[in-house]
Amino acid sequence: MLFDRPTDDILYEALLKRDAAYEGFAWVCVTTTRIFCRLTCPARKPKRENCVFQESIAACLEAGFRPCLRCRPMLRYKGNDATVTALLEALEREPERRWRESDLLAMGLDLSTVRRAFKRQFGMSFLEIARLRRVGLAAETLTGGAPVIEAQLDAGFESGSGFRAAITQLIGSAPRHLRGKGLLRADWIETPIGPMMAIADEHALHLLEFADRPALPNEIRRIRERTGCGIVMGRTPMTDQIERELTRYFDGHDDGFETRIAGHGTPFERMVWSELRRIPTGGIRSYTEQAKAIGRPGSVRAVACANGANQIAIVIPCHRVIGADGGLTGYGGGLWRKRWLLEHERRMAAGQRTAEAAE
Known part of the structure; x- marks a missing residue:
């Protein structure tokens, strides 16, 4: 804050x-x-x-x-710019449309005027807002349990590579003034429930998120700001290690995760995340139980916020925390993935118990 x-x-x-x-x-x-x-x-x-x-x-x-x-x-109560109003109304009529600068020119609009008006009111351009609306539509599709490809198409991306390219473009290449300084490297890891982006340096993992998570662009920017490092596409030994461990996990082997995680977050968030890793495979907790586990029973909402701030999906298993009424509640990767992961881990735990009983 x-x-x-x-x-x-x-x-x-x-x-x-x-x-x-x-x-x-x-x-x-x-x-x-x-x-x-x-x-x-x-x-x-x-x-x-x-x-x-x-x-x-x-x-x-x-x-x-x-x-x-x-x-x-998105509209001001008074004095809203007529161009801003017209474009926002057009966006609401066609939120799935892939808006381009050529569309604005065809409407007789000046690109620099539009850009200044939207930056002044929202801190981002109209095209950036339109992209976020498409990604938001994709998230809704996935939350409803639809296949990744359907969400991809709903978001206006015609292929898996195009879907991921929207995030890859955000990363870009390292600025010249960072040459010789530390760089983080980002790459994709394929999983049965969709591609994940891993960002790592030579020593630790900084981010592991599903590619279609709506907040992913913001998380990438936050990592860049916190570390002062540029981000380029590529791999490190940490990327290879977490990919091997994820492959074992999705194959049903409960080996745990040994990849070192970078120390992001506040002390309170790190305490919550550490406790999350103590929840056994196949286990679940409520937010209230999680707050009690860290010795802060009155901090249920703060615990929920810390869960939401987690940017190392699966490894820090925030998906194992559910509502007090047994509901799945929110999950940045989509509720359908949370349901899938909990069922996958339930089967893993059951298989482990069966194997131990047979010994």
Whole structure:
């Protein structure tokens, strides 16, 4: 956090009261509908446990949420730029469209004017917003249990290579001024439930995420900022090691993971992640149980936030934490993957028990 903001409890109260005084401090993302709204939205209010508060519209989009059609959070209450309004309305009519600069030129728009207007209001260009909307649609498709290829096509990518190229393009090549300094290397690892991106240096793994995770571009930028390193496509011994361990895992062998993990995160987050790795294969916990396990029973929400901040999927098994009512709750890789991983690990644990009984 770069600055203090109202707590989530205060923001939820503001949402219930439609308190305009908090307008612009945060937006509410509703996990059950995958929609984000203004705090003054007139729609029926969601339950507290289904609300995630983000500090910017960009963060809502990067997390895979789509704007509410009632409160229209991407439009300002007063004085909205007519070009911005027209393009946002066009985007809502065709969220799956692959918008290009040629489309804007065909509409008689000046590219630099459009870019400045969107950067000023959202901190990103119209084309970047359109891409995030497509990726968000893909995430919804996957959450519904659809095959990866279907989500790929829904997001406007005609091939697996194109789908991953959207992330690869973000990485680019190392800036010249970083030559001679440390570099991180990113590469793809194929798995039965979709490709994953691994970012590592010679000594540790910095990121392991599914390629279609909506927040992946933001996580890559955050790693670059935290480490001060450039990121280039390529492999390190750590990449090869985690690929071997993932292959064993998906083949049903409960060998654990030995790949060294870089020390990102706050001390509290690292404590939560360390405890996650103590949950045995085939086991599950609620967020409340996880908070008790680290000796912080009153920090259930903070534990949930730390789970969401985990960027080493599977190895740090945040998928093993579920809601108090037994529901799967959120998972950045998609609920269908969470369900798949838990069932896969249940079978692994059952097979291990059978093998031990036969000895």
